[in-house]
Amino acid sequence: MKKVYHLGKCSTCQRILKALEWDGDQQEIRSEKISEEQLDEMAQLAGSYESLFSRRAIKYKTMKLKERSLKESDYKKLLLEEDTFLKRPIFIIEDQIFIGNTKKVIEEVVACLEK
Secondary structure: OEEEEEOOOOHHHHHHHHHHOOOOEEEEOOOOOOOHHHHHHHHHHHOOOHHHEOOOOHHHHHOOHHHOOOOHHHHHHHHHHOHHHEOOOEEEEOOEEEEOOOHHHHHHHHHHHOO
16 A cells, blocks of 8 residues: 545645655545544554644644643544644555655655665
8 A cells, every 4th residue: 555645735745745756546635534444544553643643733723722631532533623633744655654744754755665
């Protein structure tokens, strides 16, 4: 399995996909919402729902989530309700998950694809 979850209007996601010459499956998360089953699979590979959650999202501040003590069930609920909370892009290659757009993560994706 080779899949990426991304936002179509995210210039960072588009730049990364183009640079990688991504030929795997793509799911644009705004037009095709992530299912609970997909989110559960991602969380299982990542180790938690929290690791998939972006605290950089504007809604994180506007909803004053920083002031709350969130549990795994809260992260899951928020991720299913609002795609903006998902760190992007998320690559799943076989049984590995790569979350976010840091240089280190993208280098790991490249290394995995070159295997």
